[in-house]
Amino acid sequence: MDILVLPEMAFTGYVFKDLQEIMPFLEDSETGPSVLWAKRQAVRLTCFVIVGYPQKTDQHNYNSICCVNPEGKLVYTYQKAFLYETDENWAMEGPGFVSTHIKGLGKTGFGICMDLNPYQFKSDFYACEFANFHLNEQSEIILCSMAWLKSKNNQVSSTIQYWATRLLPLYHEAVPGKHTIFVACNRVGSERGSEFAGGSCVLDITDDHITILDSLERNIGVLLVEV
DSSP states (O other): OOEEEOOTTTTTOSOOSSHHHHGGGOBOTTTSHHHHHHHHHHHHHTSEEEEEEEEEOSSOEEEEEEEEOTTSOEEEEEEOSSOOTTGGGTOOOOSOOEEEEETTTEEEEEEEGGGGSOGGGTSOGGGOHHHHHHHHHTOSEEEEEEOOBOOTTOOHHHHHHHHHHHTTHHHHTOOTTOOEEEEEEEOOSEETTEEBOOOOEEEEEOSSOEEEEEEOOSSOOOOOOOO
16 A cells, blocks of 8 residues: 545544634644544554544644645645635635645645635636646646535546536546646545535546546545555
């Protein structure tokens, strides 16, 4: 195994009503329990580990993910750029989308849930900010931790189809022959009345197709995909 991806705020839960409530669960980017878990598992499994957690800094709080390499070293902390209304109760927007070269992975992009949507659900739906950023940056792999809510029609396939729709610029404007791998790890179950969609998946996106390499239903499980 080369990469292990966990959901958004994987160990703390996602639904907090305000800053005071989440305060005991905010974590340091190097020594917090989620990051330390990621470091231990990265060494144990000899792979990259991606985990979502609520991050505290000296000045602000963020909805973040850590990327830890197989040696157990933190190589990147990504902070969610587009906040969902639940995040706005306690978190600041991150500085923006990211695509960076990581040794062993190549040009790597990160995302967290709402990042795939139009900004605050107010911008042009077809602007596809997230996808166009990674198109311009020529990201090779995009790793996303999710706490995506279940849709009204209750179909897992609809969730995956929506993600693929939001990524269409990577298909329509792709360099011929270039593959972009999109990985989404979404949580399942319910929390305080919010129900989560599941549908964790790996997509292979080229100028010729968007292929679902494999996916989960709305169940707890491990999705192992070779790309």
